[in-house]
Amino acid sequence: AQIALERDYETQREFDTRFRVLMEATRDAHLFVSLQTGRITEANTAAATALGSDRDDIVNTALTALVEGRRKGELIEALTTQALAERPVAVEARARKGGDPLRLVPTIFRSGGDRMLLLRVETSSEGAAGGDALA
Amino acid sequence: AQIALERDYETQREFDTRFRVLMEATRDAHLFVSLQTGRITEANTAAATALGSDRDDIVNTALTALVEGRRKGELIEALTTQALAERPVAVEARARKGGDPLRLVPTIFRSGGDRMLLLRVETSSEGAAGGDALA
Numbered sequence: 001a002q003i004a005l006e007r008d009y010e011t012q013r014e015f016d017t018r019f020r021v022l023m024e025a026t027r028d029a030h031l032f033v034s035l036q037t038g039r040i041t042e043a044n045t046a047a048a049t050a051l052g053s054d055r056d057d058i059v060n061t062a063l064t065a066l067v068e069g070r071r072k073g074e075l076i077e078a079l080t081t082q083a084l085a086e087r088p089v090a091v092e093a094r095a096r097k098g099g100d101p102l103r104l105v106p107t108i109f110r111s112g113g114d115r116m117l118l119l120r121v122e123t124s125s126e127g128a129a130g131g132d133a134l135a
Numbered sequence: 136a137q138i139a140l141e142r143d144y145e146t147q148r149e150f151d152t153r154f155r156v157l158m159e160a161t162r163d164a165h166l167f168v169s170l171q172t173g174r175i176t177e178a179n180t181a182a183a184t185a186l187g188s189d190r191d192d193i194v195n196t197a198l199t200a201l202v203e204g205r206r207k208g209e210l211i212e213a214l215t216t217q218a219l220a221e222r223p224v225a226v227e228a229r230a231r232k233g234g235d236p237l238r239l240v241p242t243i244f245r246s247g248g249d250r251m252l253l254l255r256v257e258t259s260s261e262g263a264a265g266g267d268a269l270a
Contacts, residue, residue, distance in 0.1 A: 002137075014246045018167060018177065018253075019154040021244050025253050026161040032153060042153065109156050111149045118153075118160050 029121035033063050036114045038076060040066075050121045052097035063119075067093045067102065079117055083108035090122065100124065164256035168198050171249045173211060175201075185256045187232035198254075202228045202237065214252055218243035225257065235259065 023030065029046035033039065039062050048055040051066050058066060069075035070092055082088045083106040090103035105120040158165060164181035168174065174197050183190040186201050193201060204210035205227060217223045218241040225238035240255040 015151040015154050017244065017246045018251070019150050019157065021242060021251075021253050022154065022157055022161070022165065025165070025242050025255060026157070026163050027255075028161050028163065030157060030160070107156060107160050109152065111152045112145060116153070116156075118156050120160060120162075 029123075031058075031063070031119045031121060033076075033079075033117045033119060034114050035076070035080065035108075035117060038062050038064065041116070047119075047121050050100070050102060050123050051095050052100070066096055067104070068096055069093050076117075079104060079106040079119065080108060082106055083117060164258075166193075166198070166254045166256060168211075168214075168252045168254060169249050170211070170215065170243075170252060173197050173199065176251070182254075182256050185235070185237060185258050186230050187235070201231055202239070203231055204228050211252075214239060214241040214254065215243060217241055218252060 023042065023044040026044070027046070029050045030042075030044050031040050031047045032042040034041050039060055040058050041060075043055055043058050045055050048058050051058060053066070064073075064075055067075060069078055071078075075091070075093060078091045082091055088106070090105045093102045093104055094100065095102055101124050103122040105122065107118040107120075109116055109118070158177065158179040161179070162181065164185045165177075165179050166175050166182045167177040169176050174195055175193050176195075178190055178193050180190050183193050186193055188201070199208075199210055202210065204213055206213075210226070210228060213226045217226055223241070225240045228237045228239055229235065230237055236259050238257040240257065242253040242255075244251055244253070
């Protein structure tokens with residue numbers, strides 16, 4: 001059992017490496033947010049740039065400290081609602097630093113005991129399809 | 136030590152989940168290829184579509200069974216060369232199924248004892264910047 005566990009451990013460590021390589025290779029800006037804490041757990045450089053910060057500065061920071069929704073205090077709720085919607089639309093928001101308009105496209109999933117959001121962050125320079133949800 | 140290992144194991148399992156969610160959420164088509172075996176180890180749906188196949192059909196398949204380079208037998212070599220180049224350019228290739236022209240943008244990394252390529256697969260419908268490497 002110990003050997004099997006160690007073998008699994010190696011396999012999973014490789015997923016960690018692949019995850020980090022993929023995060024930086026994708027041209028999309030991506031953030032992971034824990035719904036338990038409201039904090040960003042992972043972000044790529046493209047996402048940090050969209051928020052006007054460095055990657056190391058935004059990991060472990062509360063999402064709402066970096067991004068404001070259209071209505072106060074409802075950003076995480078709006079993202080969760082859209083992630084669970086049958087026809088999800090992007091949530092409009094704004095970077096607190098710089099004030100750039102953002103569109104957040106959420107995916108919700110379960111990881112360990114926590115629910116997580118993966119957010120694709122689109123800036124106004126991108127052509128945007130589909131409707132908007134007011135956050 | 137056993138408890139620490141199990142805790143690490145849980146952490147790494149969460150990376151596995153995040154990896155799979157990210158693979159499908161990104162709009163880019165991505166493939167991972169083992170340099171040891173030449174086979175695709177992971178692919179997202181977008182990449183499978185670009186190759187004219189289903190995702191489950193291309194995982195564990197040799198890259199060269201699905202994609203042909205411009206010159207015979209040198210596709211993996213051309214990708215590795217570009218991944219290691221100071222100014223990498225996309226490698227031009229063609230899907231064997233359907234014959235669509237593809238541009239492969241490689242990243243090389245080490246995972247466990249193996250070297251891996253992450254390939255971003257661009258189809259002709261995308262605007263392409265930069266030069267080309269003849270494979």
